[in-house]
Amino acid sequence: MGEFELIRRYFQRPVRRKDVVLGSGDDCALLSVPADALLAVSTDTLVAGVHFFADMDPRKLGHKALAVNLSDLAAMGAEPRWVSLALTLPEVNESWVAAFAEGFLALADFYNVELIGGDMTRGPLSMTVSIKGVVPEQCALRRNGAQPGDAIFVTGTLGDGALALQHCLGKLQVASDELPGLMQKLEQPQPRILAGMALRNLASSCLDISDGLSSDLQHILVASGVGAQIELSQLPLSPALEELAATQAWQLALAGGDDYELCFTLPEAHRGALLLALQAASVTVTEIGRIVAGEPLIQWLEQGQPRLLTLQGWDHFQAPTV
Secondary structure (H helix, E strand, O other): OOHHHHHHHHOOOOOOOOOEEEOEOEOOOEEOOOOOEEEEEEEEEEEEOOOEOOOOOHHHHHHHHHHHHHHHHHHOOOEEEEEEEEEEEOOOOHHHHHHHHHHHHHHHHHOOOEEEEEEEEEOOOEEEEEEEEEEEOOOOOOOOOOOOOOEEEEEOOOOHHHHHHHHHOOOOOOOOOOHHHHHHHHHOOOOOHHHHHHOOOOOOEEEEEOOOHHHHHHHHHHHHOOEEEEEHHHOOOOHHHHOOOHHHHHHHHHHOOOOOEEEEEEOHHHHHHHHHHHHHHOOOEEEEEEEEOOOOOEEEEEOOEEOOOOOOOOOOOOOOOO
8 A cells, every 4th residue: 555545544534623724635734823822833753762662552652652742732831733744664554554543643633633734754663743733922831931939840740651661671670550550651641731721821931841850840940040949759759669769769750751741830929829720630730849049950859958869861862772
């Protein structure tokens, strides 16, 4: 089966969104963007052996390929609307394509996202996804608004995906009853879209945690020109991580990557509105530290006392392959 037949059979569907003037099948898609909104765009590439195991379940891989891009929109407080997909395959495997498309489009349907085009070509297994959404003017969450005195929060728990990966690589053993939940965090992360939208006009800065909190939080500090203090005892850890030695759990939670949770800073004046705003998002949030004046550095604390940690977040050109 050729490229265009694969696309028609598994990816091309009738247009569902009214703001899609022209969908896939032409040289470009045509989209209608609200006059009072900004267009938010993010693009990510996932490569076999770097971001996922080549034999990963294609249905779950389809979910993850879209989810990690949706997470970027969540970090900006944007509403997802459209997506394009470029899929590179070493050979035609119709059942693999069918399963990948099923996982990808199921998540797209859940968030009412329209697949508006893309490409399919031959080569090493990889996929590039470009997600597009809208956010009201003056409401986009950014990295450069943190101020001294702001509290630092994260959603969900940290380190679960990293622990699952270490288990798959044979470096750590996980109890059989805990493994399914950890693998779901690694293979089928849930983007915090509703939480991001709820944080509009509340959070002073925000980003998604994809490479590990230690390196991702650093982006906020550099952009905002501030420092941070993080209390290690307040990190939200799942029971599986709490069973590990503290330093091992911290390494996974702070530098393991694959969390796709949100890290945001909150002015004290907005603290009372936070939990009410997040009720509809069905997500837990944990305060883990505060923004301080000074150089853009993180001070790690254990029960209020300085603790020296050597951590490194995910780096595409230094991390080992999977």
